Amino acid sequence: MDQNGSQVPPFEPEEYARVAAAADIVGKSPEDFVRDAVLKAADDPFLKALGRTRDRVPQLAEVFATQDTHAADTSTAAWPDPAPMSSRDLHDFPQHGHAA
Numbered sequence: 001m002d003q004n005g006s007q008v009p010p011f012e013p014e015e016y017a018r019v020a021a022a023a024d025i026v027g028k029s030p031e032d033f034v035r036d037a038v039l040k041a042a043d044d045p046f047l048k049a050l051g052r053t054r055d056r057v058p059q060l061a062e063v064f065a066t067q068d069t070h071a072a073d074t075s076t077a078a079w080p081d082p083a084p085m086s087s088r089d090l091h092d093f094p095q096h097g098h099a100a
Helices: 013-026 030-043 045-073 086-089
Strands: none
Touching: 013 030, 030 045
8 A cells, every 4th residue: 555545546527527616616626626625524523433433333243143143042031120010000100180
């Protein structure tokens, strides 16, 4: 890999025309326009997070796949009811007036 990283394939003619038109609107050369856009994107926190996510997705997929295979082996007894209620609990709710 060279100093600048991997090379991006050239624009298709219609894509280049769109870039050139946008660059002309802001008074820049197409090369400067693309360079500035890339530098701006590199500083964007959202795009940085996407880059980190790209690296994490395969790791997370492996974890979820492992958990899915274990989940099929467990019984429902392994997951207790977090808040068991009795019939008494149902009668303890405040009673509101009934419609006539």
